[in-house]
Amino acid sequence: MVDVQLSDAEKVFILHGVQDNCREDGRGCEDYRHLEIETSVMSNTNGSARVRLANTDILVGVKAELGTPSPEKLNKGRIEFFVDCSANATPEFEGRGGEDLATDISNMLYRAYDCPNCFDLQQLCVIPDQQCWILYVDILLLECGGNLFDATSLAVKAALFNTSIPTVTVTKDEGVVDLEISDDPYDVQRLDMKSSPCIVTLSKVGHSHVVDASQKEECCTLARLIMGVTEKGTITALKKEGSGSLDPTSIEDMMETGRRVGESLNKCLMDALAEEERQGTKKKSLGFLR
């Protein structure tokens, strides 16, 4: 990941701040930084979103294609995540530099979405055993300012909220199945993604833990707990990352915090998305994308 050089004194400063629940930018331990979300930013996609979490900037485009279902899931569609670490974010990502980070993020997303209650894949089925929608969720990291996992999951959820799939009519004529895909931009189906998870990363700094760690704070942490949390507070994926180990009791504390934060994060996101949709075409665009 992007390297920030911190001296020991700076690390101690951050550590002591976290102990007193006051972080280097004045936040408490369970506060997120300023978050901007914008949906339908790309016209060539079925759904798109851009998330800016302080300095982290992420662009997600969802494209739906028709394909054949995999043999073990014949009545379901598929969702696939691809993360692209753009060299714009940091020169270290040039060439294959960002590949490890990209697979880490896409695997985590895949695991978090891999349960039937959080994202119903049956809604992507067109003809059982034969045709289904495959959702390609492409994630582009434009700027890295810490906490990539959380920001990515928020952007993915927002993009899925924004996704609409053209209506397909299936006609059977003398045993020949015919697919007719509507080209009317308003004849579309929205996805049911209300219960899809958000990822919450908890970084252990000293004896406490923080959510939404900035790049500097990420330097001071040896172990992170990454968890997928749904709006109901259930945990869909769990992962420890980093070279440090954790005490079982502190894992419990971190999970408790993660669940609490995740629940409200999901709620805030859905509220914001509903608000944006209510504004319709009158909304002002925030970012550099026009």
Place this chain on the structure above:
Amino acid sequence: MPTDSRRLTGPEETKSPYAYVKQKKKLQVLTGKRHDGRSPETLRPIFLKADVVSQARGSAYIEQDNTKVMCAVYGPREVGRKEDFSMKGIINCVFKYATFSCRYRRSYQQDSEEKDMSVQLLDALEPAVCMHKFPKAQVDIYVTVLQNDGSALAAAITCASVALANAGVDMYDLVAGCSVRIADNLVLVDPTESEEYKSQDDNPVNHGSVTLGYMPSLYQVSAITSKGEIEFEVIKKAINLCGNTSQTLYPVLQKCLNNSRFSLSLRFSLSLVRYHFCVQF
């Protein structure tokens, strides 16, 4: 692993016949009485042996009934990429299912699941290894699952930590892996393949699995992963059970290392000296 264009991979469009077999009702398997007669909290019998690959610096082989995993540790050697200079050592982990090890055939190249497993394995082992003891050098850990009958990651964690110790790499503690399957209010330790959580059979809430890497003498968790949608209280219970079960594995690991032919930590140190000597001249 690079693509080998010369390898004959067979026809592209083949499908395993198992995909078309009518599935037995999954929930039948998940009762308090397990099909191999174990109680929910019992592990399968374990066979663990160190020093199985003669040319590796250290190696180990583990059998949990029908789950068979072997691991070899090579190194220390020069770090491949020159820019990766660090005063800490680097561990490189490769987790691979043998192509014939699972119900479905695996490909020669690492798929995304195996890559994910490699990362999880690395996360599990890194906290246990004294990384500062081999600066500028790299240690390679290769794990191959020969036969998969469930809990392969847990077995791989245990096996790899024994192989590292067998190689004489300085460690703070061993790591014991344990996994559980959560099915409503039932928690099954060390699930077999038929008991394992699979996302394709529509599981309701509180169905999933948890794998834990535990350092038994430090009482620390070095890795934790979960699959499936689980409530907080249930996952907490599962983690505790995993920790306690891993603790019972510790004597097995110790005994295995005592029985291995070379239990000298000298072996690694000597090779480290030799490595740094070579680099200097």
